[in-house]
Amino acid sequence: MADKLLEVRDLHVTVEDEDIEILKGVDLEVDHGEIHALMGPNGSGKSTLAKLISGHPSFIASRGEVLYEGDDVLEMEPDERARAGVFMAFQYPSEIPGVSISNFLRTAINAGRDEEDEISVFDFRKRLKDALELLDMDESFADRYVNDGFSGGEKKRNEILQMAVLQPTLALLDETDSGLDIDALKVVADGVNRIGDQNQDLGVLLITHYQRILNYIEPDRVHVMIDGKIVESGGPELAEQLEEQGYDWLREEKEPVSA
Amino acid sequence: MADGTTTAELDAPGDLVSVADRLDGWLEELDEPETLVEGRREAWERYRELPMPQTASEEWRYTDVEDLRPEDFGFVEPEAARSVEIEDLPATVQEVLAGEQDRSGVAVQVDAGEVYRRLDPELEEQGVVFAPIVEVARERPELLEDRLFSSEVTDAEEKFWTLHRAIFSGGYLLYVPENVRVPEPVHAFRYLEREDAIVGSHTLVVAERGAEVTCVEEFLSPDLEETSLSVGGVEVFAGENATVRYISLQRYGRGVEHYSVQHATTGKDSHLSGFNVALGSDRHRADVTSHVEGPGSESEMLALWFGDGDQHIDHHTLQYHKAPHAYSDLLYKGALTDRGRSVFRGVIRVAQEAQLTDAYQTNRNLLLSEDSHANALPNLEIEADDVRCSHGATVGQVDESQLFYLKSRGLTPLQAERLLVFGFFEEVLGRVPVEGVRSRVRSAIERKLGF
Numbered sequence: 001m002a003d004k005l006l007e008v009r010d011l012h013v014t015v016e017d018e019d020i021e022i023l024k025g026v027d028l029e030v031d032h033g034e035i036h037a038l039m040g041p042n043g044s045g046k047s048t049l050a051k052l053i054s055g056h057p058s059f060i061a062s063r064g065e066v067l068y069e070g071d072d073v074l075e076m077e078p079d080e081r082a083r084a085g086v087f088m089a090f091q092y093p094s095e096i097p098g099v100s101i102s103n104f105l106r107t108a109i110n111a112g113r114d115e116e117d118e119i120s121v122f123d124f125r126k127r128l129k130d131a132l133e134l135l136d137m138d139e140s141f142a143d144r145y146v147n148d149g150f151s152g153g154e155k156k157r158n159e160i161l162q163m164a165v166l167q168p169t170l171a172l173l174d175e176t177d178s179g180l181d182i183d184a185l186k187v188v189a190d191g192v193n194r195i196g197d198q199n200q201d202l203g204v205l206l207i208t209h210y211q212r213i214l215n216y217i218e219p220d221r222v223h224v225m226i227d228g229k230i231v232e233s234g235g236p237e238l239a240e241q242l243e244e245q246g247y248d249w250l251r252e253e254k255e256p257v258s259a
Numbered sequence: 260m261a262d263g264t265t266t267a268e269l270d271a272p273g274d275l276v277s278v279a280d281r282l283d284g285w286l287e288e289l290d291e292p293e294t295l296v297e298g299r300r301e302a303w304e305r306y307r308e309l310p311m312p313q314t315a316s317e318e319w320r321y322t323d324v325e326d327l328r329p330e331d332f333g334f335v336e337p338e339a340a341r342s343v344e345i346e347d348l349p350a351t352v353q354e355v356l357a358g359e360q361d362r363s364g365v366a367v368q369v370d371a372g373e374v375y376r377r378l379d380p381e382l383e384e385q386g387v388v389f390a391p392i393v394e395v396a397r398e399r400p401e402l403l404e405d406r407l408f409s410s411e412v413t414d415a416e417e418k419f420w421t422l423h424r425a426i427f428s429g430g431y432l433l434y435v436p437e438n439v440r441v442p443e444p445v446h447a448f449r450y451l452e453r454e455d456a457i458v459g460s461h462t463l464v465v466a467e468r469g470a471e472v473t474c475v476e477e478f479l480s481p482d483l484e485e486t487s488l489s490v491g492g493v494e495v496f497a498g499e500n501a502t503v504r505y506i507s508l509q510r511y512g513r514g515v516e517h518y519s520v521q522h523a524t525t526g527k528d529s530h531l532s533g534f535n536v537a538l539g540s541d542r543h544r545a546d547v548t549s550h551v552e553g554p555g556s557e558s559e560m561l562a563l564w565f566g567d568g569d570q571h572i573d574h575h576t577l578q579y580h581k582a583p584h585a586y587s588d589l590l591y592k593g594a595l596t597d598r599g600r601s602v603f604r605g606v607i608r609v610a611q612e613a614q615l616t617d618a619y620q621t622n623r624n625l626l627l628s629e630d631s632h633a634n635a636l637p638n639l640e641i642e643a644d645d646v647r648c649s650h651g652a653t654v655g656q657v658d659e660s661q662l663f664y665l666k667s668r669g670l671t672p673l674q675a676e677r678l679l680v681f682g683f684f685e686e687v688l689g690r691v692p693v694e695g696v697r698s699r700v701r702s703a704i705e706r707k708l709g710f
């Protein structure tokens with residue numbers, strides 16, 4: 001495969017209407033089949049990176065580029081990006097009262113398809129059922145309104161359910177592990193791994209604060225973001241080091257103390 | 260108006276004479292039981308004394324009818340019922356009839372004349388009556404006594420109510436005797452096709468003790484070039500422990516103005532449910548009152564509207580609690596796009612003797628365009644001290660983060676908006692027990708959203 005799955009180059013991101021720069025020159029490459037973990041302290045810009053890649057309207061790339069399979073993502077509408085295979089599991093998923101998960105997902109699968117190419121009811125049911133089983137969820141779950149009154153853990157599980165049904169190529173998982181109990185974490189992590197087994201092209205950018213999920217979903221690379229920049233990258237052992245030592249050593253290393 | 264008539268016009272229906280010019284003479288000739296004629300005459304006199312509602316009044320502040328002269332519209336004289344085959348009914352009516360089979364009764368009125376009526380013979384045997392009011396007045400007047408036009412209307416309602424009483428045509432009584440359960444909905448179509456005309460249908464639903472019935476009234480018309488008025492009235496009585504559902508589905512074409520006064524009364528421990536849908540017409544004004552008179556009774560009031568183009572949709576509601584230990588719950592939800600306008604004014608009134616009342620009122624408005632506008636005015640008037648009441652109204656736009664969430668799953672902006680609008684209405688629609696009504700509401704909304 002010629003084009004990398006995701007290439008982020010010298011990316012600077014600002015908030016719309018405001019001058020604050022949140023990302024201050026990010027470089028990152030994720031290839032097909034790879035899993036990258038992105039860690040870093042609160043407010044360092046991890047979610048901002050994921051939201052910008054998925055096209056959130058609050059953020060503007062003031063400099064740099066983001067390529068998805070060689071295409072300039074910044075030129076694409078959010079829904080075009082999604083249909084091209086970009087998926088984001090939100091840190092704080094929205095609630096959509098009155099819209100059932102199954103109705104929502106059927107609309108999503110058929111989005112952008114011509115009427116004659118729409119998924120059959122039978123195929124859709126099967127896909128949904130498989131996804132529910134994969135995540136150890138009851139079938140009745142699909143009749144519930146999207147995230148309406150869900151517990152924190154249910155919301156996270158629902159994000160991965162959607163990933164299983166929509167079968168993306170690039171998954172940006174923003175703190176999917178937080179809010180999950182120990183058993184649920186294992187189920188969800190297994191789910192992500194199995195989705196990866198089924199689609200060898202899948203690349204994952206996994207944002208997390210905890211090394212624990214990385215025991216289940218083993219990353220190829222671990223990156224640390226501090227204050228809008230990736231300040232350190234390494235193998236899985238970097239996550240263990242962070243778990244033990246925190247981020248201070250990286251701050252001291254990268255930023256002059258006098259600041 | 261020119262006297263000469265060209266041949267081309269000969270086949271067209273004759274020009275109508277206005278209500279103002281025709282009503283007195285018509286009342287002289289009218290072959291109806293004297294009580295009805297007398298009632299019409301009284302109402303007509305009263306109508307002429309009253310001014311049109313003024314925007315200076317709280318109830319008509321946002322709906323300006325000051326320059327409207329309903330009596331100048333052409334009077335469509337009630338015709339003798341004629342009977343046509345299903346195939347000869349208006350296409351839109353046939354479409355609905357073909358779409359769902361399960362009905363206990365059907366009636367179709369075109370302009371001021373009934374053209375089709377059917378009631379399950381088994382129900383007829385059990386004493387259910389589904390017949391024109393004039394016919395009932397002749398044959399079983401006792402069924403109308405103390406019910407027909409008995410509603411205590413407010414000053415704000417009186418102008419249109421008196422007009423309605425004077426000119427009403429083709430209305431029917433749906434009467435369900437004690438402990439009879441009507442299994443499927445009884446469906447009345449009001450089809451309007453005359454231009455520059457005024458029609459008014461009356462609906463009277465009476466459910467005796469322990470009876471159960473669902474009544475759907477559906478208003479249809481083609482788009483009209485010259486405005487016509489529909490001035491309707493509805494009276495519903497739920498007897499002790501009875502269950503009555505009344506659904507009004509207004510799907511008129513453009514060029515129609517619909518004014519409707521609706522009064523429902525609950526008996527002891529009865530269950531009443533009203534659902535008002537406004538999708539069509541240029542202007543829709545409904546005054547909906549629930550007289551909660553039966554201790555232990557429940558009144559559910561639902562409404563849904565979607566205004567596009569220059570539509571103006573106005574609902575005024577009153578939950579009037581007169582008995583203790585009763586419950587009422589109002590949920591009115593509307594969406595607007597283009598230059599759509601809507602008004603909601605709701606009052607919960609709890610009389611002193613209505614202790615232990617539970618009354619709720621919620622109005623939510625969703626604006627889908629810059630130029631749409633909704634007014635929401637919830638009110639409480641509470642004289643009893645031991646009650647639980649709450650009211651709330653909101654006007655808002657589509658939530659940006661919800662929109663982004665849906666787009667991030669591949670939905671186009673239009674699909675995302677559609678899903679959010681359906682999600683918004685589901686809270687109301689999900690409580691409506693007639694699937695055909697739900698699906699027609701959904702497809703009408705789809706069309707308005709551009710699907």
Ligand SMILES: Nc1ncnc2c1ncn2[C@@H]1O[C@H](COP(=O)(O)OP(=O)(O)OP(=O)(O)O)[C@@H](O)[C@H]1O
Pocket residue numbers: 015022040041042043044045046047048049058091
């Ligand atoms: N819409 C916005 N307007 C203004 N500032 C914003 C906006 N969104 C994010 N920020 C700021 O940008 C910074 C980075 O936020 P971001 O959510 O990307 O952090 P994060 O690394 O995901 O943090 P956490 O680990 O707590 O989730 C924060 O200081 C945040 O307050």
Ligand SMILES: [Mg+2]
Pocket residue numbers: 046047048091174
């Ligand atoms: Mg974050």
